[in-house]
Amino acid sequence: MLDRYYDELEVGATWRSRGRTITEADIVMFAAFSGDWYPLHTDREWAAKTQFGQRIAHGLLVLSVCSGLWNIAPGTVVAFYGIDKLRFTAPTFIGDTIHVELEVLAKEDRGPDQGVVTFQMEARNQRNETVMVATKKILMRRKPA
Amino acid sequence: MLDRYYDELEVGATWRSRGRTITEADIVMFAAFSGDWYPLHTDREWAAKTQFGQRIAHGLLVLSVCSGLWNIAPGTVVAFYGIDKLRFTAPTFIGDTIHVELEVLAKEDRGPDQGVVTFQMEARNQRNETVMVATKKILMRRKPA
Amino acid sequence: MLDRYYDELEVGATWRSRGRTITEADIVMFAAFSGDWYPLHTDREWAAKTQFGQRIAHGLLVLSVCSGLWNIAPGTVVAFYGIDKLRFTAPTFIGDTIHVELEVLAKEDRGPDQGVVTFQMEARNQRNETVMVATKKILMRRKPA
Amino acid sequence: MLDRYYDELEVGATWRSRGRTITEADIVMFAAFSGDWYPLHTDREWAAKTQFGQRIAHGLLVLSVCSGLWNIAPGTVVAFYGIDKLRFTAPTFIGDTIHVELEVLAKEDRGPDQGVVTFQMEARNQRNETVMVATKKILMRRKPA
């Protein structure tokens, strides 16, 4: 769990999450929830004929799972501004296990009580391949006195 | 459904999706799937004391739902490169109905058979407020001869 | 639970199931599972402008829920042949509670060990309105000696 | 997506949907949602001793998935009347991929603005076996002027 306040985070600090295996059930559930049934994710026959040779997880499935692995402590965050330059750099196959690597890239004060932290977020699989990379900006609170 | 090939899309073309009401069940299901139980989304008492006064949908829930509303026709897409400058510009409350507005921002040839299309994607609610905006790059196929 | 064998069922016999309240969550889950997001079921604004004035449950949601309420005892069924003349006779709104009324319409021997039973199946709500009616044919076993 | 109005559909016209692989997760989710845990679908040991030798998908799972594959454009449908003569003609096993084949069987005017269309709907798997067949009646709108 990332349980630090704005003033407790240092540029360059890193953090590694637990892992989560991406199962066939996860892909079905994400297709169902999102409504994105693109056949590369949900049609075994169709996917077998692509460059990947099999179904792959939705990119946004990987991103969504990362948000849960990140696991921020209640009270530290003011607002989630958004994401810059999200890239999917390798496919996630059924049975792959991914985890998140975080790094604090930058900090910017916003008044006496809070500040924006820029995180580099990578998702890596069990072969240590980076499958997703993103820059995330979060408005965080200073530790209450 | 967005059922156009690379050469059929024109810069400036726009498209509007059907709507989807974001229910309390959606928020619970997304919290469960992603593992992101941040109390702003899942604890009514906690959320009542925030600036929003109530629970709001996860930003990535909105983004994931948009990917289903977008609904690309099989065969037109080669690869989903990623997202640039994703911003959440207003909260999505339980009961809000969102839809997607797409616009083709740019096209860039990549050899004779395909090209990268840059889309501007906005999620708007029933009050016509923009709740999310993103730029999405997709490698698309030319129409088969 | 319908726990009778072919020879234990009499033409004219009736059976009433427990009830199940159809919630907004049920409609979202069925839309997600089936992939049928038709806005009459999933878009509150759109549905408000229809003759129903609100979202209604998918017909096949009602049919699927009925199959669980029916609850056949393991070992009594050989095969589920199909359904004849399925009709949706009234809308099911969020919060309605439905149950199943069964009646044995006909029996037809198929050799010494089994036979086809034709059931009339009705779904009724808490106002005792019939919302669905169907005729279902099932190949059932005689009670083992 | 079936995006035609009443007057745009011709008797004899056909349409083929994308495919969807029916996974073990789909069967568990449908059993859970419907409440139909009949052991032929949900008990591997029990199913191994049947004529099928393994678990098979619920018939209504196949029917429900077909309703999503069919994917009707908002605004074209007035009411879904029901189904006639639904038959399950072959089992759907875990890992099979099904798609829908539609054919317009008949049209019947209902006043100046709408009409009933009778569709023949077939579900076929990757071996091109027909696993389900049904006749569906839908009240559809004429194209707005």
Next chain:
Amino acid sequence: MLDRYYDELEVGATWRSRGRTITEADIVMFAAFSGDWYPLHTDREWAAKTQFGQRIAHGLLVLSVCSGLWNIAPGTVVAFYGIDKLRFTAPTFIGDTIHVELEVLAKEDRGPDQGVVTFQMEARNQRNETVMVATKKILMRRKPA
């Protein structure tokens, strides 16, 4: 289905449920619902290094599934008091099929209309190993006159 009233249950009586195969999808869905993503259940790589050599089902997943297999008839129960001495005695792996064995251990009158029944509940798998054992106390009704 356990469809007996207080006065119809005898000490020493036993009952056996249908079975349910515990799939990978069940484990993912229970992790998601409960929020318990402990890696022994959800991280294939991590679990491979434990004494079990693979992922195992959550103990409370097994307990929850048992409550559905038990399947009490509406109207017989007044209140579910709780559980005494719940023990998980063997792991449940992906693909195992469990069923419930019940035995009436004791009965205790509570006035003229009801009484507390103590059940011994065991979950057993397809190898007839007991994977869970619990003592459950339920306040039950006498059969209405």
Next chain:
Amino acid sequence: MLDRYYDELEVGATWRSRGRTITEADIVMFAAFSGDWYPLHTDREWAAKTQFGQRIAHGLLVLSVCSGLWNIAPGTVVAFYGIDKLRFTAPTFIGDTIHVELEVLAKEDRGPDQGVVTFQMEARNQRNETVMVATKKILMRRKPA
């Protein structure tokens, strides 16, 4: 998150979790997953006539949610032995928000590397009523040197 090893936990230490609102969707999803559709949880009309006047959450839903709120750090636990004297002391209604209160009741060494910790676990709602209480025994690891 409870991120302590055996030797870092002291008898009498307490811990309070974040909260989670129990929604109608949670009750439907737990009924679906477990297969326990007892009408006190799933039939609004039936529940309205009970002493509670409305649907209440399953006891095991509350217990399962607590296991996720507890949120143990990977690596600290060897085995989850079970639960003693689980009691449901008040109903959980739709919309209630529960959290977990833990207390270390006892510790017992088991060789040089591990020991059994007995926790008192209470679930409390937003009115600070205790809705569930249980004693849980967990075999935990000493902190690696």
